[in-house]
Amino acid sequence: MKILNLYAGIGGNRKLWGTEHEVTAIEFDAVTAEIYSNYFPNDNVIVTDAHEFLLDNYKEFDFIWSSPPCPTHSDIRRCGVHSGQYNALYPEMGLYQEIILLQNFALKRTKWVIENVMPYYDPLIQATKKLHRHLYWSNFTIGNYEVDKKERTHNKITGNSTVYGFNVSKTKIKNKRKALRNMVDPKLGKFILNCATGIREKQIINQVDIFDVLEKL
């Protein structure tokens, strides 16, 4: 399959997709893109704006995954504004622009999924699936997924941690901890690709507990 991996980060969601697919990854931070490239040397990694790339290229792919930035939608923002830690920001409407684009214009053969955090407001477009405090908008059915709360504690991650086999401690990435915490669990990334392609596997994901952070605010 031709796969488009938007807002690729260092590649958490991509890790278990294997080598049989032709993957194009879009990431606008050059250092992050280089780390992704080192982990996935066969992927075509492009340093550019994912939002614009999607608009120009959505017809070219069989499967599209998009992880638009979540900070302006996250409850962390809302709590941070109330505690005086952050300034209020307009929620980034790019998330909804991408959903509307793909809901209305994606080719029939293209399977797509957009993931984000559960927002602090009622989502403007109803999601297809909620999985452990994240929402997924997709044009295929995402099955149920069991969450293993024991394997990983999100707030214990430091810049030197190895998370899902990724270690960025020796890289020049600006915020190492954030890059690691941003990752989608690879097993969940694989599970969702399998849902798109109709492959069924029993999977368990690790808990990505963003609310651990909230409790500290």
Ligand SMILES: C[S@@+](CC[C@H](N)C(=O)[O-])C[C@H]1O[C@@H](n2cnc3c(N)ncnc32)[C@H](O)[C@@H]1O
């Ligand atoms: C939530 S992380 C992605 C995590 C990734 N899906 C994973 O599982 O590892 C979002 C990434 O999008 C990148 N990014 C933010 N805005 C972008 C844009 N407009 N175009 C391309 N990349 C962008 C950030 O640098 C960050 O690496």
